[in-house]
Amino acid sequence: MEYNTDRTQLHMPEYGRIIQQLVERCKTLETKEERTEMSHGIVDLMGQRNPSLRDEDNYKHKLWDHIYILANHDLDVDSPYPFPTEDELKSKPKQMEYPQLQGDFKFYGKSILQLIEKAIELEEGDEKEALIEVIANNMKKSYNIYNKEHVTDDVIFRHLKELSENRLDLTTIEALEKSKIYYSSTSNSTNTNKRNRYQKSNNNNPRNYQNKNRRK
Known part of the structure; x- marks a missing residue:
């Protein structure tokens, strides 16, 4: 039985073990043409496994960056986009x-x-x-x-x-x-009018009068 601890580390777990195994298989192909052809197929499969990327700009470029990361920065193919260096991937984004x-x-x-x-x-x-x-x-x-x-x-x-x-x-x-x-002067006068109306309504309410008598 093969345990995960005995397998190679998943560089991008969101793609799963199958995608990484395909990338590792791609690296073993003899000719660059074969590796390039298989890389295109893997990128298409990665897009299906991670459909949320399709809503982003240049999602194809990101997928090719991801396949390069899955290959542990060691993939000799004709990529339509330049692969990022390890320093670029590790660098922090500039502060806004x-x-x-x-x-x-x-x-x-x-x-x-x-x-x-x-x-x-x-x-x-x-x-x-x-x-x-x-x-x-x-x-x-x-x-x-x-x-x-x-x-x-x-x-x-x-x-x-x-x-x-x-x-x-x-x-x-x-x-x-x-x-x-x-607004301060008008709002204050408005609040004063509201308080006056509230007090007047309370004074004219028979229930309030009865409650006062009970307290006495």
Whole structure:
């Protein structure tokens, strides 16, 4: 009986023992033409055994890379793609570069920078003013959520000036009504009205009156 411990190591277990045995058999063929022909057949079989690769770009290229790995980097065939070296396979992927916000303003997010650039490109007019209102509103919301504290309008204007590299200076803004920019005053009044309506409904509810009498 043959045990797995006595067999050659599976270089890519997802393909199974049969595929690797075929690759090892391919390496023993005498002529390069025979090895190349058999390699094409193995690659087709590998594609059937691993159909998820078909949804990826250049999946054929990946299959040829895999057959080279299964051959332990020792396969003399005419491949349609260059085989990767061992160093290339062992090398780690390069670290992705993430966009960095200026200073300590990362909590505003990349979308704010994109909106600022868009506002700078627009000509003076209602459309630009409306976009600035959106930017300021979202900046204040993001600031309050991240820092969990109230922020004044002047702070938002200063941050907007720094983020836009002095291209949007709203510290002396007069054309826009600040009350339209921020949501805090309207939301507070809305919450107050809701509380008043709730208290009024509770006072007019006969059950509440009876419950108060029972407590007495």
